[in-house]
Amino acid sequence: MRIVFGWNNFKIKDFDPYELSLTNNVKTDFKIEVRQSYFHLVWIPFFGLGKKWVIRKDGKLYELPAVYINIIKQNNIKVKSPWYTFSGLILILVCMLGYFCYEKYELY
Numbered sequence: 001m002r003i004v005f006g007w008n009n010f011k012i013k014d015f016d017p018y019e020l021s022l023t024n025n026v027k028t029d030f031k032i033e034v035r036q037s038y039f040h041l042v043w044i045p046f047f048g049l050g051k052k053w054v055i056r057k058d059g060k061l062y063e064l065p066a067v068y069i070n071i072i073k074q075n076n077i078k079v080k081s082p083w084y085t086f087s088g089l090i091l092i093l094v095c096m097l098g099y100f101c102y103e104k105y106e107l108y
Helices: 066-074 083-107
Strands: 004-013 031-041 044-057 059-061
Touching: 031 083, 044 066, 044 083, 066 083
Parallel strands: none
Antiparallel strands: 004 031, 031 044, 044 059
16 A cells, blocks of 8 residues: 655745836736645545745746845735645545444434
C-alpha cells in the first residue's frame, strides 16, 4: 500500500498589473496571480503552507520582482485563503464529530 503525500499549489486570484497600480499600461501581456501552497495527504489538502505572488506570461510562472512586491504591500492588498485549503482537517473533524454522536446515541 502506498501513502501519497506532498505539497502543491493552486491559483486563488489573478490581477491585471494595471489593477494593482504596477503599470500605467491598460493592456499587458502578463497577469499577476496569487497562488496558495498546501500540504496534501492522498491528494486531499490538509493545511495551507502560504501564499505566493507570481507572474504568468505565455503559460509559464515567474517570480514576482521585489519592486512589485513592495508596491503590493504598500497598497495593502489582502487575499484570503479559501476554506477548501483545509478540507482534510475539516473532514477529520466531521468524522470525529460523527463518531462521538454515534457513541452517544448507542449509549442512549
